[in-house]
Amino acid sequence: MNTLFPIFVKLEQLQVLLVGAGPVGLEKLQALFRNAPKANVLIVAEHIIPEVTAYIADKDTVHFERRPFRETDLEGKDLVIVASNNSSLNEEIRTMTKSHNILLNVADKPELCDFYLGSIVQKGNLKIGISTNGKSPTIAKRLKEFLNDLLPEEIDETLELMNELRLQLKGDIKMKIKMLNEHTRSLIS
Structure with missing residues (x-):
């Protein structure tokens, strides 16, 4: 049974920390801005791929710092998204966010997450979130395609x-x- 509680948050009113600026970090960043074009995001990473640099070039609500993550990065943050393949860093951030009462999403690590970034169907002001409780992102993607085709543009x-x-x-x-x-x-x- 899926016991997740679905909510829609106003990211322009929150402070988001993204740890990691590789391909997965880019994917998470694109998901954030596709849904909240004025999201406030601090990206912390030792390495940044050119695609992330290009993506954030025209976004004045994104700030990037090329350096390792430190616990002080959590100050004033409401949500943290980790796009790191460093399992010890992921665990360390999990412990810190829990002690600071900050919600966390770690890419491809459902056991470390407080929330998931689900598939989204959007037609104008209508937005539908789809979750399979982490069981099958592929089914969520197919349902998204189905609903996008089903819902009229009007x-x-x-x-x-x-x-x-x-x-x-x-x-x-x-x-x-x-x-x-x-x-x-x-x-x-």
Whole structure:
């Protein structure tokens, strides 16, 4: 049973630390900015691949420091993502983040993670997160492709219209919910 609690966080209001600037670090960075173009990210790594340098060149909310990780990097951070193939460093960071009450994701090490970066389907303002509880990223990817094909491009227009309707409705919450449910019933039939 998947007991993960799905949430969507406002990364532009949080401070993120990314440890590692290799191919996996690039993948994590791209996932962050695809979903939160104004994410605040500090990257700490001894080595940086040219693709990461190019990717962050026009992002003013990303800062890079070429050096080893140190515990002081955790100060003021809300989330930490580790893209390192150094298992002792990964374990060390796990211990530190736990003692600082900071959420951690370690690439390809589910046993060290507090959260996962799932597959995301996005059409305008609609965003759907997909998790297989770490069991099969391939299935999550296939479901993402399926939903992307299934959802109409016009879904964002529908969302805007529903928001306008929601704002215009008067009465108690039960009545509003009933009216909104009636209007959205045809979306899934």
